[in-house]
Amino acid sequence: xxxxxRQRLALKHPSTFAQYRTLLSKDLRQEFRTKEMxxxxxxxxxxxxxxxxxxxxxxxxSIDIASMSGGLxxxxxxxxxxxxxxxxxxxxxEQGCLEGILLVPLDRSVIYLAKATSNFIFLALVExxxxxxxxxxxxxxxxxxxxxxxxxxxLLLGTIGMAxxxxxxxxxxxxxxxxxxxxxxxxxxxxxxLLYACVTATTAAILGSAQWMDLYTMPLVMAxxxxxxxxxxxxxxxxxxVSA
Amino acid sequence: MADELAIQARHLVKxxxxxxxxxxxxxxxxxxxxxxxxxxxxxxxxxxxxxLATLSRPSSGTLAIEGxxxxxxxxxxxxxxxxxxxxxxxxxxxxxxxxLLLYARLYGVADPEAxxxxxxxxxxxxxxxxxxxxxxxxxxxxxxxxxxxxxHDPDIxxxxxxxxxxxxxxxxxxxxxxxxxxxxxxFVMVSHDLRKGFSLCTHAxxxxxxxxxxxxxxxxxxxxxxxxxxxxxxGMGVA
Amino acid sequence: xxxxxxxxxxxxxxxxxxxxxxxxxxxxxxxxxVIISVRSLKKSEAQLAVxxxxxxxxxxxRAAAPTAEGAVSAQQAASEKAxxxxxxxxxx
Amino acid sequence: MxxxxxxxxxxxxxxxxxxxxxxxxxVAGVVLTTVGFLMAFLYAAPVDGAEVNGFxxxxxxxxxxxxxxxxxIFYFHMPVAIxxxxxxxxxxxxxxxxxxxxxxxxxxxxxxxxxxxxxxxIGTMITGDLWTRFEWGVWWTWDPRLTTYLILMLIxxxxxxxxxxxxxxxxRATYGAVISIIAxxxxxxxxxxxxxxxxxxxxxVVRQNGMAPDMTITVMVCLVGMLCVAYGLxxxxxxTVRIEERVEALKEQLEEE
Numbered sequence: 001x002x003x004x005x006r007q008r009l010a011l012k013h014p015s016t017f018a019q020y021r022t023l024l025s026k027d028l029r030q031e032f033r034t035k036e037m038x039x040x041x042x043x044x045x046x047x048x049x050x051x052x053x054x055x056x057x058x059x060x061x062s063i064d065i066a067s068m069s070g071g072l073x074x075x076x077x078x079x080x081x082x083x084x085x086x087x088x089x090x091x092x093x094e095q096g097c098l099e100g101i102l103l104v105p106l107d108r109s110v111i112y113l114a115k116a117t118s119n120f121i122f123l124a125l126v127e128x129x130x131x132x133x134x135x136x137x138x139x140x141x142x143x144x145x146x147x148x149x150x151x152x153x154x155l156l157l158g159t160i161g162m163a164x165x166x167x168x169x170x171x172x173x174x175x176x177x178x179x180x181x182x183x184x185x186x187x188x189x190x191x192x193x194l195l196y197a198c199v200t201a202t203t204a205a206i207l208g209s210a211q212w213m214d215l216y217t218m219p220l221v222m223a224x225x226x227x228x229x230x231x232x233x234x235x236x237x238x239x240x241x242v243s244a
Numbered sequence: 245m246a247d248e249l250a251i252q253a254r255h256l257v258k259x260x261x262x263x264x265x266x267x268x269x270x271x272x273x274x275x276x277x278x279x280x281x282x283x284x285x286x287x288x289x290x291x292x293x294x295x296l297a298t299l300s301r302p303s304s305g306t307l308a309i310e311g312x313x314x315x316x317x318x319x320x321x322x323x324x325x326x327x328x329x330x331x332x333x334x335x336x337x338x339x340x341x342x343x344l345l346l347y348a349r350l351y352g353v354a355d356p357e358a359x360x361x362x363x364x365x366x367x368x369x370x371x372x373x374x375x376x377x378x379x380x381x382x383x384x385x386x387x388x389x390x391x392x393x394x395x396h397d398p399d400i401x402x403x404x405x406x407x408x409x410x411x412x413x414x415x416x417x418x419x420x421x422x423x424x425x426x427x428x429x430x431f432v433m434v435s436h437d438l439r440k441g442f443s444l445c446t447h448a449x450x451x452x453x454x455x456x457x458x459x460x461x462x463x464x465x466x467x468x469x470x471x472x473x474x475x476x477x478x479g480m481g482v483a
Numbered sequence: 484x485x486x487x488x489x490x491x492x493x494x495x496x497x498x499x500x501x502x503x504x505x506x507x508x509x510x511x512x513x514x515x516x517v518i519i520s521v522r523s524l525k526k527s528e529a530q531l532a533v534x535x536x537x538x539x540x541x542x543x544x545r546a547a548a549p550t551a552e553g554a555v556s557a558q559q560a561a562s563e564k565a566x567x568x569x570x571x572x573x574x575x
Numbered sequence: 576m577x578x579x580x581x582x583x584x585x586x587x588x589x590x591x592x593x594x595x596x597x598x599x600x601x602v603a604g605v606v607l608t609t610v611g612f613l614m615a616f617l618y619a620a621p622v623d624g625a626e627v628n629g630f631x632x633x634x635x636x637x638x639x640x641x642x643x644x645x646x647x648i649f650y651f652h653m654p655v656a657i658x659x660x661x662x663x664x665x666x667x668x669x670x671x672x673x674x675x676x677x678x679x680x681x682x683x684x685x686x687x688x689x690x691x692x693x694x695x696x697i698g699t700m701i702t703g704d705l706w707t708r709f710e711w712g713v714w715w716t717w718d719p720r721l722t723t724y725l726i727l728m729l730i731x732x733x734x735x736x737x738x739x740x741x742x743x744x745x746x747r748a749t750y751g752a753v754i755s756i757i758a759x760x761x762x763x764x765x766x767x768x769x770x771x772x773x774x775x776x777x778x779x780v781v782r783q784n785g786m787a788p789d790m791t792i793t794v795m796v797c798l799v800g801m802l803c804v805a806y807g808l809x810x811x812x813x814x815t816v817r818i819e820e821r822v823e824a825l826k827e828q829l830e831e832e
Contacts, residue, residue, distance in 0.1 A: 009397035010354040011323055022349045030337050033376075096331030099299060100392065103327055104350040105319035168757075172750045177740045185736050186754065189729035190761050192722075193768040200772050215772075222768045233760050237753045240674050243299070244749035260745045261679035262824035303677065487629035494624055495644045498709050505648045505705040506612070509655065509698045516694050516808065524815040531818050534825040541829075 019106045023114035028121070030091060037122050041084040045130035048076045049137055056138065066142040070151075070203030073134055074195055077158065080130065081123050082184055085166040088119050089174035102243055112167060112238035116231075119170075120163035127155060145208025150216065154205070157223040158198035161230060165190055168234040171241050194230075197223040249308075250275045250400055250430035251296060256305035258291050265291040267454035268305070273447070275399070278431040280445035282438060282474060287451040289434040290404060296432060297327045297402050310399055323351070326393030329404040332385045333392060336378035340369055340388050343377060344395055351396035363391040367421060383414030390421055401425070403433040407440060419444075438474060442467050450474055597814075601807030607800025614793040615650035622646040622790075650790075652702040654798040655695050658805045659727070660762075662692035665809075667759030670752035682748035683820070685755055686738065687812045691805055693731040699724050719769035726765050730758045 014022070031037055052072060056065070092098040101111060166187060173183045188195075197219035204215035251273040258266040266288045273279050281289050294300045295307065298318045307314040309321040327333075334343040341360055348356035364370045367387040372380070377388055386406065393401060407415055422431075422444065435441040442448060442462070448470060449459045458473055623640030630639045666688035673681035703721060708714055715721065734754050741747040 008399075009359070011396060012352045012354060014349065014352040019350055022346060026335070026338070026342075026346050029342065030335060033337050091335060091337070095336060096329065096333045097335055099327075099329070099331070100333030100347070101350070102299060103297065103322060103325065103333075104347065105322040106350060165757075168753075172737070172753065175746075176737070178736075182733075182737055182740055185729075185733040189726050189733060190757060192726045193761065193765040196722075197768050197772060219768075219772050222764075222771065226764055226768070229760060229764065230757075233757055237674075237756060240749055241753045243301075244746045260748075261820055263744075263827060301677070485631065487627060487631045488633075490627045490629075491631055491633075491638055491641055494641050498644045501705045501709040502644060502647055505702045506651060508701045508705075509651060512694065512698055512701065513804070513808075517811075520808070520812050520815055524811065524818070527815060527818040527822055530822045531825070534822060534829065537829060538825060 013105070016107060016110055019104075020110050020114050023101070023111060024117055027114060027118035031118070031122065037084050037087050038125055040087065041080050041122065041126040042129055044083045045076055045080045045126055046133065048079060049130070049134055052076075052134075053137060065138055066206055067203060069134070069139055069142070070201075070206055071199050072138070073131055073202060074158065074199045076130055076134060077123075077127060077155075078162070078188065078191070078195060080126055081119075081159075081162045081166055082180075082187060084122055084126070085119060085170045085187070086180045086183055088115065088167065088170050093174055098242070108239040108242050109235045111242060112171075112235060115171075116164050116167040116234075119167050120159060123159050123163055127159060131155070142206075145206060147205050147208035147212055147216075150205040151202045153220055154198040154201040154223060157220065157227055158194060161194040161223065161227045162191060164227065164231040164234055165194075168238060168241065171238070194223055194226045197226065248274055250277070250310060251432070252306075252308040253296075254306045256292070256295060256307060257303045258288070258295060258300065259303045264454050266295065266302075269451075269454075269456050271449075273430060273432065275430050276428065277447055278426075278433070278445045279447045279449060280441035281432065281434045281449045281451060282436070282441060283451035283457070286453075288454040289451055292451070293327075293402055293404050293432065293434050296400075297325055298322055299327075323396060324399045325402060326396070326398035326400070327402045327404070328386075328389055328393045328406050330406070330408045332377075332389040334377050334385065334388050337376055339374050339376050340364065340380070340391075341373040343388065344391055347392050347395045353396055359395065360391075363395060366424065367391045368417075381414075382409055383411065383417060386410060386414065386418060387421065390418075394425060398429075400430045400432070403431065403435075405435055406433070407435065407437055415440075438471060439467070442470060597807060597810045600803045600810075604800050604803030604805075604807055607796055607803060609800075611650065611654075611793060611797030611800050614796060615647050618789060618793060648702050648706045650793050650797050651801075652699065652706065653794055654801040655698040655702065656724070657798060658801045659692050659695035659699055661802065662688050662695060662805060662809075663727070663731075663755075663759055663762065666692060666755045670755040670759075673748060673752045674756075677745070679744070679748065679820075682751065683813065683816050685752060687809055687816060689731055689734055689751075689755060690812060691809050693728070693735070694808070695801075695805065696724055696728045696731060700728060719766070722769050723762065723766045727758075727762050730754075730761065734758065 089098070092101075102108075166183075169183055169186045169190070173179050173186065176182055201216050201219040201223065204212045204219075249272050251271060253269065253271040256266055256269045256271075257264060269292060271279075281292065283289050291300070295302050296309070296314075298309075298314050298321055301315065310324045312320045312324070314321040334340075335346075338346070341364065344360040344363060345356055348359055353359045361370065361373075364373050367390055369384060369387055369391070372384070377385055380388065406418060410418060431444075433441060433445070445462055447459070447461045450457045450473070460470075622643050624643040625641050627639055627641055630637055632638075666685045669681045669685035669688060672678075673685060700721075703724065704714065707716060707718065707721065734751065737754060738747055738751055741750060
């Protein structure tokens, strides 16, 4: 029969972190080359701001915009992340690459972590553009509270949570029929606690009233708790969802 | 006898509820053999191949790939398998080299750059290695897919209807490549193309509705006898 | 009516419609659900009966006269033999 | 009742001991809930509402507060809510069992449990909302409890939207299991988040600071009654779905003949 054992290539199993880095660099290089996801999310964010403009144009002077801006920023972020998440798996699905990666002997959760990190980076990039833009359009009349800088923390925790849960749901809805509406229907109820906590914390930071701490720290702790629990659950369940 | 076998499957079943896509199939594929699997659509050929590629878990039955149990130590089994499917599984926006480097690093190939260069040369795409795969023709993309499937030098090469969508010239180039990598590798091919599959294979297997209908080594029958047998068995199954 | 007594019971009447509505709607929701599931149970049971009859009759007809066309069982036997044959043949 | 016919045709994983319990449990459920309903209005004392300036001797008791009838909704509201959670827990349990064994039967159990959970959540929303309408005079407030149930209802609806948009049964079952587990984790968090974050607008109305013994008994009766009704419905729906699957399988088999 054929010659028994031909000289086989040496295979040194890479560490999980090395595989994570390879997958992440693939995502980043692909996005850097096409810039498809970041531009589509950025444009969507600008469009949402324009819709806000129409919605608030008449009332902007009379109402206290500061107390609502926390909520408006987060509404902007939720819908922008939805458009991004919908496209996050389009490359994998297009040429069946997800199966190519599933063929590699690696832990499925590494795929999850790499994809969640890349989604987090893209979402954070868009937020860095969209939030200041929002402030430019709506909050120029609002005096800057000393605690304004503190909105960074809820933004950070919220984006981590949304990227984490969103990546899991995007994997599930990637090859279903009504893909984008299904992702929204699943994403928003599941993300509600995080959203509620982040909006409260952001609004407290923006208003910066005397006892702003008690309206700030508790929601922040809740958001952090949500992130930890949800990312853990998604980490464990991802193996089932991706190879279904 | 066991170590002689590349793939050993016992009573493989893939069922969900009462529907059995693959129903109690046992296979012994010796090392270096070329098994061609034929059968009508919906016979469970692709399901069987996906099970062999450890992409889907069998509902019951045992599967050993190169002596390694594919259910318990799936990772070790995956080191030995390369899959070429009608989907190329490469990223269109990345260049051919970047795609192969990605898989080479994921598999943990010792010297990825050298290995990738060698493979690209073997498939004759060295001159186009920096262009994104999006700009490649269907035939060239299929050759990148072959290179991707071989990047970690697998012992077993699984082919899922590799000829679909290829023009005659691309088919010839594909056959040439298969012959090149033939020595020392075991092949399992799912195909509709009786003539092409029969010419390449050492063993043939016909499936219908999840069962093995007939199975024989090639020298036991010539092509016309095989074609009549295929028409008869598959015809009867579907009637 | 003594004003204090009236005040004590002042919320009873206005709250009555809400309570009735609550219990009525809840009871209606449960009832509708039961009706729908019982009806679909009956429908699928009827389908099951019909199908099992046809399967039974097909089996009876096949057992009675194994014609060429009805060679499923024969073909089944063939594949059993083939499956056994597959094992040793391929593994020569 | 049609129960005797059911025995004749064995259906996979239905008709064993759980189904024999079907009729007695359903009957017990109906009886208990009606008894609970009557007790709520006749046996349990009405709860004291707002202060009344003055007092009145009624029967043997000195009454100084407005007697509230609206509180009577509570006797069905709480049991229905608890049952909806019990069903969500059952769905998550079967989902884990399905992921471990990939046995389709657990997928069916999980799906039917989610269905019953949705039914009882809708029940909770109906009774809760009417109570809010009377207590606070507004149809909807973003009160912690109401928002938690709204989110739970939306998640279960999303679960079923997902189930209808995936065709491959195994993938549908796996995705369904994953979502019901995530929902099971998400809902308590939602409950905590909405309660612990101090909402500036509405002080959290403490509804029951400790229940009088007679009220607790009534609630218990209603609760057990509702649990029996839920179990009965669960088995009924489970049998229907299993028969439908058997019909599907037979059809497929016939096509091949």
